[in-house]
Amino acid sequence: MPDNVQGPDRSDRAALRADCASCFGLCCVALTLTRSADFAIDKDAGKPCGNLQEDFRCGIHTELRTRGFPGCTVYDCFGAGQKVSRETFDGQDWRGAPRTARQMFQVFPVMRQLHELLWYLTEALSLEPARPLHGEIRRTLEETERLTHLPADAFLDLDVAGHRDIVAELLLRTSELVRATAPRRKKRDRRGADLIGARLKGADLRGVDLRGAYLIAADLTGADLRLADLTGADFRDADLSGADLTGSLFLTQAQLNAARGNAATKLPPSLRRPAHWDR
Numbered sequence: 635m636p637d638n639v640q641g642p643d644r645s646d647r648a649a650l651r652a653d654c655a656s657c658f659g660l661c662c663v664a665l666t667l668t669r670s671a672d673f674a675i676d677k678d679a680g681k682p683c684g685n686l687q688e689d690f691r692c693g694i695h696t697e698l699r700t701r702g703f704p705g706c707t708v709y710d711c712f713g714a715g716q717k718v719s720r721e722t723f724d725g726q727d728w729r730g731a732p733r734t735a736r737q738m739f740q741v742f743p744v745m746r747q748l749h750e751l752l753w754y755l756t757e758a759l760s761l762e763p764a765r766p767l768h769g770e771i772r773r774t775l776e777e778t779e780r781l782t783h784l785p786a787d788a789f790l791d792l793d794v795a796g797h798r799d800i801v802a803e804l805l806l807r808t809s810e811l812v813r814a815t816a817p818r819r820k821k822r823d824r825r826g827a828d829l830i831g832a833r834l835k836g837a838d839l840r841g842v843d844l845r846g847a848y849l850i851a852a853d854l855t856g857a858d859l860r861l862a863d864l865t866g867a868d869f870r871d872a873d874l875s876g877a878d879l880t881g882s883l884f885l886t887q888a889q890l891n892a893a894r895g896n897a898a899t900k901l902p903p904s905l906r907r908p909a910h911w912d913r
């Protein structure tokens with residue numbers, strides 16, 4: 635990456651957290667919304683949500699769940715919004731400079747994918763059992779970071795899918811090394827498993843591969859998810875009350891925001907307890 639560019643903070647990943655105050659409300663404009671249990675309205679990509687204010691802030695931010703927009707509360711741009719707004723487009727907003735709007739809205743979802751990969755790679759680099767891969771992880775992280783600093787017109791030609799495949803394979807090898815340190819269990823691979831509504835109260839899921847598993851409305855109260863690979867697992871309405879998620883692999887804030895939990899739920903230090911868990 636360029637010498638004058640700082641990569642993501644590998645201790646707390648601050649650069650990979652959404653800073654809505656530094657963004658031009660891109661997720662409220664660039665994305666398509668479909669009327670459903672998650673969104674109260676239909677909205678085409680490129681059209682501002684009616685709740686977006688002139689200062690690019692959400693007018694119902696504290697009431698999203700009660701006003702029919704729970705989907706907004708589980709969306710995470712991983713800091714892509716402020717990167718596009720302040721760096722890629724140098725602080726020129728789409729209202730003040732309408733000529734930038736279309737390109738900005740096209741760049742944003744690409745940047746978001748790259749920042750999500752940075753989140754996972756940054757975590758992978760912190761995992762001691764994956765030390766044999768740290769050199770490769772570091773190089774891939776730096777290449778991913780370099781891509782985020784490309785000029786706007788270069789984003790549309792990026793082979794993001796190809797880059798994701800490279801990162802996914804590296805994260806899989808990382809996961810295998812880390813999960814190998816967990817106690818052995820017969821059924822360790824539940825990748826993509828249909829566990830919707832599953833009764834997993836108090837289950838010992840240490841080291842289990844749950845990548846892409848459907849855990850919608852599952853009862854995971856008191857479950858032990860240490861060293862479990864949770865990449866892309868669907869936790870919508872899953873009950874994580876009292877569950878132990880410390881040391882789980884590749885868990886994101888959006889996954890937690892989609893779930894239910896309580897004060898007894900143990901979380902990795904890089905993630906925050908969702909506000910709605912206390913209600």
